[in-house]
Amino acid sequence: MIFLAIFTPYVTVGNTPELETLSRVEPRMPVTDVLHRVTALCDVLDVAVTAEEPLGTDLLTDIAAFVDAEAARIRERYDVTVPRHVAASRALHDYTWSAALLMSGPWFLERRVPLIRPQDIRADLATASYRVRPTGALADNLLDALTAHMEPVLDAFAPLTRRGSRALWGMVGDDLVSGLWYLGRVLDREDDGIRAASEILPGSTGRFPAGAGFRNLTAPDGSCHPTRTRAGCCMFYAVRPAEACGTCPRTSDAERLRRLG
DSSP states (O other): OOOOOOOOOEEEETTEEEEOOGGGTSOOOOHHHHHHHHHHHOTTOOEEEOSSOOOSBOTTTOHHHHHHHHHHHHHHHHSOOOOHHHHHHHHHHHHHHHHHHHHHHHHHHHSOEEOOOGGGEEEETTTTEEEEOOOSOEESOHHHHHHHHHHHHHHHHHHHHTOOHHHHHHHHHHHHHHHHHHHHHHTTOHHHHHHHHHHHOSSSBTTBOSOOOOEEEEOTTSOEEEEOOOSSOOOGGGTOGGGOOTTOTTSOHHHHHHHHO
16 A cells, blocks of 8 residues: 655744644544554554554563564574673664654654553564554653653663663664654655754753754765764664664764765
């Protein structure tokens, strides 16, 4: 099934760019339908939206199994056995990116934030996919909703990751920004995705220690490419040291441009 995304242009309210909501041009669809649009648009968002009680593992009640499954996937995919705290960080990163995009995607498309709680999400340990049953309720603020969702998750993961609060909340902010940036690229509206991420995280805000922090790299041919540097490590460098992610502090600007070339 193909979903068409209909956008209206940015307008400016004071000094803050705002994305006009679809309600100005067409009736709003139920928030569950918006979630279906987000999952259909984002191929790497492996989430099924369901109205039934979702099957699978409850992250907060069986976190050990969740981390064990990630460690097994890393061994199978990369032929390396990583320390348990690395597997825990990788598992947390995957979950956080998915959960954040489930809330930020509808915000980006329609300026609405579905209220999703950790107990509304189940993990399929065999496939590394998720199932979510949204409540149908809306939250007033994206950052507040994401903070409320992630607080118990980070409390559960902190001992396994061996990371402090600042590093963990830095990861959450990174994954929020990354998801909006990704969705903008998927829709061929990268500038809008960057603008939206910078709007929601202009700097250190609440529990989030850093802003979106986008900047441009200029290639030898004069072309410009947006980039940013993560505030909280996703730990992929510990799996593949020579292939640290493109926004890792360990990846130089020259290397970033080489990969883009």
